[in-house]
Amino acid sequence: MAYGGYEPDGAVTARRHRAIKILLAGGFGVGKTTLVGAVSEIRPLRTEEPLTETGKNIDSTAGVERKTTTTVAMDFGRITLREDLVLYLFGTPGQERFWFMWDELALGALGAVVLADTRRLADCFPAIDYFERRDIPFIIALNVFDGSRRYTTEEVRAALDLDPSLPIVLCDARSKESAKEVLITLIEHVLYVTDPAVSR
Amino acid sequence: MPSHEEWLDAEAGPVVRPYQLTRGRTRASGEAFDMVATVMATQARIAAPGGLGPEHFSVLQLAQKPTTVVDIASDVALPLGVVRILLADLREFGLVTIQAPIPMKARQVDRETLKEVLHGLRGL
Numbered sequence: 001m002a003y004g005g006y007e008p009d010g011a012v013t014a015r016r017h018r019a020i021k022i023l024l025a026g027g028f029g030v031g032k033t034t035l036v037g038a039v040s041e042i043r044p045l046r047t048e049e050p051l052t053e054t055g056k057n058i059d060s061t062a063g064v065e066r067k068t069t070t071t072v073a074m075d076f077g078r079i080t081l082r083e084d085l086v087l088y089l090f091g092t093p094g095q096e097r098f099w100f101m102w103d104e105l106a107l108g109a110l111g112a113v114v115l116a117d118t119r120r121l122a123d124c125f126p127a128i129d130y131f132e133r134r135d136i137p138f139i140i141a142l143n144v145f146d147g148s149r150r151y152t153t154e155e156v157r158a159a160l161d162l163d164p165s166l167p168i169v170l171c172d173a174r175s176k177e178s179a180k181e182v183l184i185t186l187i188e189h190v191l192y193v194t195d196p197a198v199s200r
Numbered sequence: 201m202p203s204h205e206e207w208l209d210a211e212a213g214p215v216v217r218p219y220q221l222t223r224g225r226t227r228a229s230g231e232a233f234d235m236v237a238t239v240m241a242t243q244a245r246i247a248a249p250g251g252l253g254p255e256h257f258s259v260l261q262l263a264q265k266p267t268t269v270v271d272i273a274s275d276v277a278l279p280l281g282v283v284r285i286l287l288a289d290l291r292e293f294g295l296v297t298i299q300a301p302i303p304m305k306a307r308q309v310d311r312e313t314l315k316e317v318l319h320g321l322r323g324l
Contacts, residue, residue: 045274190309
């Protein structure tokens with residue numbers, strides 16, 4: 001059992017587990033849900049949140065009096081690595097108006113994956129900016145769509161003005177192996193930023 | 201042509217607005233807890249069932265086995281904020297315990313754990 005259980009003598013225990021929180025950010029339709037689903041059992045999660053002024057214009061509340069909250073759907077996936085070591089993946093809505101949610105998610109996050117589509121590279125600027133400002137280690141994963149032009153990772157690095165030490169990987173969000181590789185690259189990067197002298 | 205039936209699917213959301221389930225409260229009582237905190241029912245007797253709504257009982261049912269705040273929210277299909285309030289109520293009644301996970305934040309996490317994670321991911 002992943003989270004503790006009932007002891008033979010009937011006592012109730014809930015062992016503390018080590019929770020690894022990883023955020024998956026990127027623009028709308030870039031493949032976040034697909035990637036979460038490729039490596040874990042995906043579960044829908046809803047949050048009911050206050051509408052911001054920006055959100056009000058988009059959601060058009062005309063005719064819906066006093067609608068002051070909006071439902072934000074997100075995905076999460078859980079990977080149980082060991083009985084007491086669980087990795088949680090949170091696919092976060094990419095639009096800036098949902099950033100109130102990121103702040104809770106970012107609290108205590110180990111790191112983040114910014115999923116990008118080279119046809120709409122600008123969509124991932126806000127996410128990069130967000131993680132840079134909060135000093136959360138992140139990597140870029142380029143989801144390679146059929147028919148999209150293959151840019152080299154170095155072309156993308158130049159376009160996004162990223163540090164040479166920041167990993168950029170190509171991935172196929174539908175593939176379990178590819179999604180695993182993305183997560184492994186992130187953990188290796190976290191190891192590196194934790195102690196650059198040792199790991200590369 | 202639109203019919204009234206299209207409002208009856210999950211997309212339309214719950215018929216009861218979330219604030220009604222929480223009696224207008226938007227903040228959970230007591231100590232704050234992480235969204236991946238472990239929740240477990242205590243098996244204590246329910247002293248005042250009148251203070252609890254059906255959603256409390258749904259949540260309590262799910263916590264018979266250890267689970268997490270986000271798992272419960274997903275299972276009952278209620279917004280996370282609402283589930284937090286329901287859980288805080290249950291905790292006040294002594295019906296559940298909510299235990300924080302050991303946080304694993306970048307730059308504070310130990311290398312051994314990170315290596316365990318790498319090993320675990322490679323073995324998936």
